Amino acid sequence: MDVLSVLIAAVAVLVGGTAGAVLYRRMTCKRIGDADALAKRIVEEARKEAQAQKKEILLEGQNDLFNQKREIENEFKEREREVKGRERKLEEMSGRLEEKLEKATEKERDLLQSEKELSRKERQLAESEEFLQTRIGEQEQRLSQIAGLTPEEAKERLFAEIEAKTRHESARMIRQIEMQAHESADRRAKEILCNVIQRYAGDFVNEQTVTAVTLPSEDMKGRIIGREGRNIRALEAATGVDLIIDDTPETVILSAYSPLRRQVAKMALERLIQDGRIHPARIEDIVQKCEQEMDAKVREIGEQATFDAGVHGIHTEIIRLLGQLRYRTSFTQNVLQHSLEVSALCGMMAAELGMDVKKAKRAGLLHDIGKAVDHEVEGPHALIGADLAKKYSESQDIIHAVAAHHEDQHPSTALAVLVQAADSISGARPGVRKELLENYVKRLEELEGIAISFEGVSKAYAIQAGREIRVIVDSDNVDDDATYMLCKDIAKKIEKNLTYPGQIRVTVIRERRAVDFAK
Numbered sequence: 001m002d003v004l005s006v007l008i009a010a011v012a013v014l015v016g017g018t019a020g021a022v023l024y025r026r027m028t029c030k031r032i033g034d035a036d037a038l039a040k041r042i043v044e045e046a047r048k049e050a051q052a053q054k055k056e057i058l059l060e061g062q063n064d065l066f067n068q069k070r071e072i073e074n075e076f077k078e079r080e081r082e083v084k085g086r087e088r089k090l091e092e093m094s095g096r097l098e099e100k101l102e103k104a105t106e107k108e109r110d111l112l113q114s115e116k117e118l119s120r121k122e123r124q125l126a127e128s129e130e131f132l133q134t135r136i137g138e139q140e141q142r143l144s145q146i147a148g149l150t151p152e153e154a155k156e157r158l159f160a161e162i163e164a165k166t167r168h169e170s171a172r173m174i175r176q177i178e179m180q181a182h183e184s185a186d187r188r189a190k191e192i193l194c195n196v197i198q199r200y201a202g203d204f205v206n207e208q209t210v211t212a213v214t215l216p217s218e219d220m221k222g223r224i225i226g227r228e229g230r231n232i233r234a235l236e237a238a239t240g241v242d243l244i245i246d247d248t249p250e251t252v253i254l255s256a257y258s259p260l261r262r263q264v265a266k267m268a269l270e271r272l273i274q275d276g277r278i279h280p281a282r283i284e285d286i287v288q289k290c291e292q293e294m295d296a297k298v299r300e301i302g303e304q305a306t307f308d309a310g311v312h313g314i315h316t317e318i319i320r321l322l323g324q325l326r327y328r329t330s331f332t333q334n335v336l337q338h339s340l341e342v343s344a345l346c347g348m349m350a351a352e353l354g355m356d357v358k359k360a361k362r363a364g365l366l367h368d369i370g371k372a373v374d375h376e377v378e379g380p381h382a383l384i385g386a387d388l389a390k391k392y393s394e395s396q397d398i399i400h401a402v403a404a405h406h407e408d409q410h411p412s413t414a415l416a417v418l419v420q421a422a423d424s425i426s427g428a429r430p431g432v433r434k435e436l437l438e439n440y441v442k443r444l445e446e447l448e449g450i451a452i453s454f455e456g457v458s459k460a461y462a463i464q465a466g467r468e469i470r471v472i473v474d475s476d477n478v479d480d481d482a483t484y485m486l487c488k489d490i491a492k493k494i495e496k497n498l499t500y501p502g503q504i505r506v507t508v509i510r511e512r513r514a515v516d517f518a519k
Contacts, residue, residue, distance in 0.1 A: 171481040213269050215250045223278050224252065224269070234280035235272075238287040239265035257375045259327040260298075264290050298323030305336060309343040309365045311358070315392035321372040328371050335371050338426050342367055345422035355414060363401040363419050366394070370402075382408045424503070443500065450493050451506075454486060468505040469494075475512045483508045 215221065225232045225245065232243050240261050244253035254265050267290040272278050275286075299316075302323030306314055314322075325336035346364035350357045370377075370385030377384050386403035401419045404411040411417050444462040451460035451471045456478040461470045471490060473483060487508040494504055 171485050175481075175484050213252045213254065213266055213273075215252060215273065218250060220250075220273060221245050221252070224272075226278065226280075230280055231278050231283065234283045235265070235269070235287070238284050239268060241265035259329070260294065260324055263327045264294050267294065295320075298326070301326045301336070305340060305365070309340055309361055310347075311343070311362045311365050314362075314366075318366065318369060318388065318392050321369050321388065322365070324372040325368065330371070333427065335368055339365050339368050341426040342419065342422045345425055346418055349418055349422065353414075353418075355418070359395075359397060360415060360418055362394075363398050363415055364422055366398060367402050367405045367419050367423060380406065380408050382406045443498070446498060447494065447504070450497060451490055453493075454490060456482070456486065466500070466504065468507065471506065471508045473508060473510050475510050478510060480510065483510045 215224075223231070224235070224243070226234075232245070235241075236243055239256075240258070241254050241256040241264075243265075244255055246253070252269065254262050254269070256262050256265070264287065268283070268287045271286050271290070272283065275282075299320050300323070302319035302321070305322050306312065306319060322336065322339070325339060326334070328335040330338070343361045343364035346360040347357050350360035366385065366389060368381065368385065369388055370381035370383070373388070374381040374384055382403055382405055386399050386409075389399045389402050397413060397415050400409065400411075400413055401416040403409045404416040405419045405423050407420075411420060444466050447462045447466055447469055448460045451457055451469055456473050457471055458474050459472040461472075462468070463470060469490075471486075473486065478486065487506050490508070491504075491506045494506070498504075
């Protein structure tokens with residue numbers, strides 16, 4: 001029973017497997033047929049699409065070829081037109097060249113004819129020159145016999161007359177040119193100076209370095225001198241100042257070349273008098289404190305000066321030197337105040353001229369910095385100041401302006417000339433400076449002596465406190481043109497030989513008088 005079941009099951013399995021295989025084969029064949037049909041349809045569609053793209057490419061290629069052909073034809077036509085235009089130009093040039101060639105041929109024939117004519121004239125001129133030389137020699141001999149002069153003497157006399165005539169003509173031309181230049185230059189200079197003077201009107205500066213100390217009583221002189229002079233010796237040793245105690249009532253004179261030392265001695269002496277305790281130890285203590293206070297005060301004054309001038313970035317040592325100028329005077333003019341004036345004037349004139357205002361103010365403020373140490377260092381204060389400016393890293397323009405403001409160096413920049421002008425304006429305005437009567441009279445005498453030293457001058461008068469000199473010439477020996485040259489020569493000699501603030505006007509007067517009497 002079990003074997004039969006097994007056989008039946010085996011047969012069933014075999015029949016099922018065969019039927020499944022047949023069914024699978026049929027399904028496989030159907031799928032293959034569908035795939036073939038799909039493949040054929042895809043291939044057919046791809047072939048049709050490829051043909052359509054081929055046609056489009058062919059059409060585009062034909063269009064490109066047509067466009068290129070048309071562009072080439074247009075380019076060809078354009079070049080053809082250019083060639084034709086060039087041909088026309090060449091034809092025109094050829095025609096012009098033929099005309100020029102004909103003209104050149106004609107000119108050549110004319111030149112040949114002219115050359116022949118010139119050769120003939122040269123021969124005639126050579127013959128005439130030879131004849132004239134012969135005649136000139138004969139005339140020179142006759143003139144020498146008549147005048148009694150050799151040819152060399154006659155040449156010298158002729159050259160002297162020509163030189164004198166040329167000198168007068170050149171003087172006349174120079175005068176005309178300078179008059180024209182002065183008209184325009186004076187007009188512009190007056191405008192600038194008027195603006196400067198209008199914008200800056202400085203007060204009269206009459207501050208002086210005080211060297212006299214007033215005492216409360218005559219008894220104080222003895223206390224200042226001390227037993228056997230120990231107090232006065234201690235004060236002189238501590239300050240470096242000489243004390244002069246004479247018969248002047250209730251006054252002690254302080255004498256020293258350094259204005260800063262005089263100020264320290266003045267401060268110390270006033271405090272000692274006020275305190276009443278005067279002995280060597282106290283003197284040294286007070287002088288030391290005064291020196292410290294003076295150093296701080298000098299720096300404060302210098303800083304305030306730079307602030308007032310609007311100048312910044314200055315070295316601290318130069319600021320200290322500026323503060324020292326507060327105690328330095330020149331012809332009774334306070335040097336620090338003068339420097340501030342020059343700085344302001346430089347700035348205003350630089351603004352009018354379109355220059356660097358800050359640099360101009362800086363140069364004006366520092367131009368007299370050498371006066372702070374000129375009692376310690378030998379040489380002109382302008383060059384000393386230039387060395388200080390160079391030492392403390394000022395620019396080359398500032399250094400040159402400081403060195404050249406008194407012609408110790410020739411001014412080669414506009415800034416240097418500007419500082420010169422501002423310095424003269426500040427120092428030469430009326431009332432700003434004073435001088436001793438002896439020096440004043442001596443300067444006037446020297447000024448008149450320079451004018452009288454010239455030939456043809458009959459009289460000379462210095463007027464307006466030596467700021468102008470009137471020169472009267474002999475009209476028989478000096479003509480109008482010579483007066484102009486004489487005026488220039490006198491001015492040059494004054495500039496060379498005299499030292500003075502501002503400028504001196506030279507006026508040469510020539511007067512011709514005719515006098516007769518009616519009877």
